[in-house]
Amino acid sequence: MADGAVKYDELRREFQELIRNACESDDDRQLLNSFSKARGSDGEKKNAADQSFRDLVKESLLSDEDVETQKHLITLAIKAAAHGTCSTTLPVILLSDVFDTITLDRCDSLFTFVEEQVSTWTMPIFFSSGKNLLLRMCNDLLRRLSASQNTVFCGRIQLFLARLFPLSEKSGLNLMSQFNLDNVTTYATTTEEEDSVNDMETGDGTEAGELVQSNLTPVDYNLYRKFWALQDYFRNPTQCYTTVGWKTFSKHILEREENWISWKNEGCLSFIKEKEKEAHDVVKGPKAPKRKRTKSIGEEINAEWQSKKLQMGSSELTRLWNLCSDNLEACSAEKRVFLPSLEEFFEEAIEQADPDGMVEDEYKLIKKSNFGWRALRLLARRSQHFFQPSSNPFKPLPDYLESVVSQLAQELPTLKQEENVVENGSSESSAPI
Numbered sequence: 001m002a003d004g005a006v007k008y009d010e011l012r013r014e015f016q017e018l019i020r021n022a023c024e025s026d027d028d029r030q031l032l033n034s035f036s037k038a039r040g041s042d043g044e045k046k047n048a049a050d051q052s053f054r055d056l057v058k059e060s061l062l063s064d065e066d067v068e069t070q071k072h073l074i075t076l077a078i079k080a081a082a083h084g085t086c087s088t089t090l091p092v093i094l095l096s097d098v099f100d101t102i103t104l105d106r107c108d109s110l111f112t113f114v115e116e117q118v119s120t121w122t123m124p125i126f127f128s129s130g131k132n133l134l135l136r137m138c139n140d141l142l143r144r145l146s147a148s149q150n151t152v153f154c155g156r157i158q159l160f161l162a163r164l165f166p167l168s169e170k171s172g173l174n175l176m177s178q179f180n181l182d183n184v185t186t187y188a189t190t191t192e193e194e195d196s197v198n199d200m201e202t203g204d205g206t207e208a209g210e211l212v213q214s215n216l217t218p219v220d221y222n223l224y225r226k227f228w229a230l231q232d233y234f235r236n237p238t239q240c241y242t243t244v245g246w247k248t249f250s251k252h253i254l255e256r257e258e259n260w261i262s263w264k265n266e267g268c269l270s271f272i273k274e275k276e277k278e279a280h281d282v283v284k285g286p287k288a289p290k291r292k293r294t295k296s297i298g299e300e301i302n303a304e305w306q307s308k309k310l311q312m313g314s315s316e317l318t319r320l321w322n323l324c325s326d327n328l329e330a331c332s333a334e335k336r337v338f339l340p341s342l343e344e345f346f347e348e349a350i351e352q353a354d355p356d357g358m359v360e361d362e363y364k365l366i367k368k369s370n371f372g373w374r375a376l377r378l379l380a381r382r383s384q385h386f387f388q389p390s391s392n393p394f395k396p397l398p399d400y401l402e403s404v405v406s407q408l409a410q411e412l413p414t415l416k417q418e419e420n421v422v423e424n425g426s427s428e429s430s431a432p433i
Contacts, residue, residue: 008048011038015052023072028079035085042084049086050093053077057094061101067109070098074113078120092121092130096137107141108153115156118163134164135171183235187228267302343412345378350409353402366401375401383408 018031038045053073060069077091095114099107120126121134138157145154165172233239240249263269324330349366352359365371376397379386385404395403 008044011040011045011048012052012055014038015049016056019052019056019073019076022076023069026072028076031076031080032083032085035080046086049080050090053080053086053090053094054097057097061098067098067102067106070094070110071113074098078117078126082125088125088129089133091126092133092137096133096140099137099141104144104150104153107144111141111153111156111160115160118160121164131165135161179236179238181236185228185231185235187225189225265302267299269299339381340378342378342382342408345375346405346408346412349375349401349405350412353405353409366398366405369397372397372401375404379404 014034015031018034022028022031035045035049057070057073060073074091074094077086077094080086081088081090095110098110102110121130138161142154142157147154161172239245324333330336349364349371351357352364361367376386383404385407388400
């Protein structure tokens with residue numbers, strides 16, 4: 001090797017000695033300082049530090065040392081990776097090496113350390129580069145474990161993955177919609193079958209030294225049947241889209257929505273039931289005065305709604321709100337009708353349309369845009385003249401209103417009656433407008 005070149009073996013042995021001293025003294029400052037002073041590029045120094053950590057972990061495994069030694073080395077590797085002394089994937093690689101070489105009993109103890117460091121694994125510096133390694137490590141552990149004998153350990157691994165990865169992680173999603181249709185859960189479908197199973201369990205088949213429980217907790221069979229029936233839908237969720245399954249599914253969904261609506265309408269009452277007082281729990285002597293429970297806002301509104309009178313917090317607002325029992329009836333009352341009749345609105349326009357009135361065209365109401373807009377809205381609500389045959393050519397608004405006014409003058413009975421009164425010279429029989 002040429003002069004000035006980095007001697008990799010010497011650098012690796014130097015880092016090993018520094019790591020041993022840091023583990024014994026629980027002080028990593030000397031390791032970090034020596035890394036910055038060592039010769040070579042950062043990449044070469046990181047490679048040497050990574051190999052030094054792996055060599056020390058291998059030595060501890062070959063010497064059959066306690067798991068605590070590996071924990072100290074991995075903790076020191078985490079600190080070194082956070083300061084840039086080694087690669088960020090080194091702590092997870094060390095964990096994978098240890099899990100692959102120790103027994104399952106020791107794996108249980110070491111995995112507790114992994115669970116405690118979940119906040120470290122979720123840091124961006126470790127999560128971005130080590131999430132796939134963590135997932136592979138957990139999957140390798142699950143392959144070694146028995147689903148029936150190591151259920152607690154398997155559950156801990158699954159919970160750790162759920163805490164580590166977000167819900168959108170593809171590794172935890174069933175993207176292909178694949179289900180285990182062979183996983184059939186067998187349970188008693190009738191009460192007779194349940195009784196026969198209980199008789200078989202508590203009959204002559206009991207072994208010597210086995211005690212039979214005399215006071216078994218009673219089980220609600222309807223709850224038992226409904227609970228285990230859910231397993232079949234979890235096994236094959238597409239059953240909800242069959243003819244019979246869809247009817248059952250939609251029925252329960254609608255019942256659930258109806259229950260939620262009624263619960264909200266009743267003021268969102270609490271689901272917690274009050275404990276019934278038993279005779280032996282009653283303390284003899286004078287009873288302490290009970291404090292009356294304050295009603296919630298929902299309960300007050302519900303009670304006022306049933307009494308047909310709502311308290312709005314102000315006497316004037318309460319009076320105005322309770323003037324009418326029904327808001328729709330109040331809006332449709334006669335005094336709330338502000339739309340004028342055709343006779344009232346077009347009376348002046350009809351008088352101006354009479355040639356005897358001698359009103360110039362520019363001063364007529366039908367020439368004003370405000371009057372035209374209001375006339376169109378009124379005709380749309382109360383007259384069939386608003387709808388013109390499609391065969392008639394389009395007319396400007398003043399010409400259209402002029403033709404409508406002439407038609408209304410012939411059809412409205414009140415105006416005709418007024419004309420007859422004026423011609424006869426008598427005003428007693430005139431109808432009010």
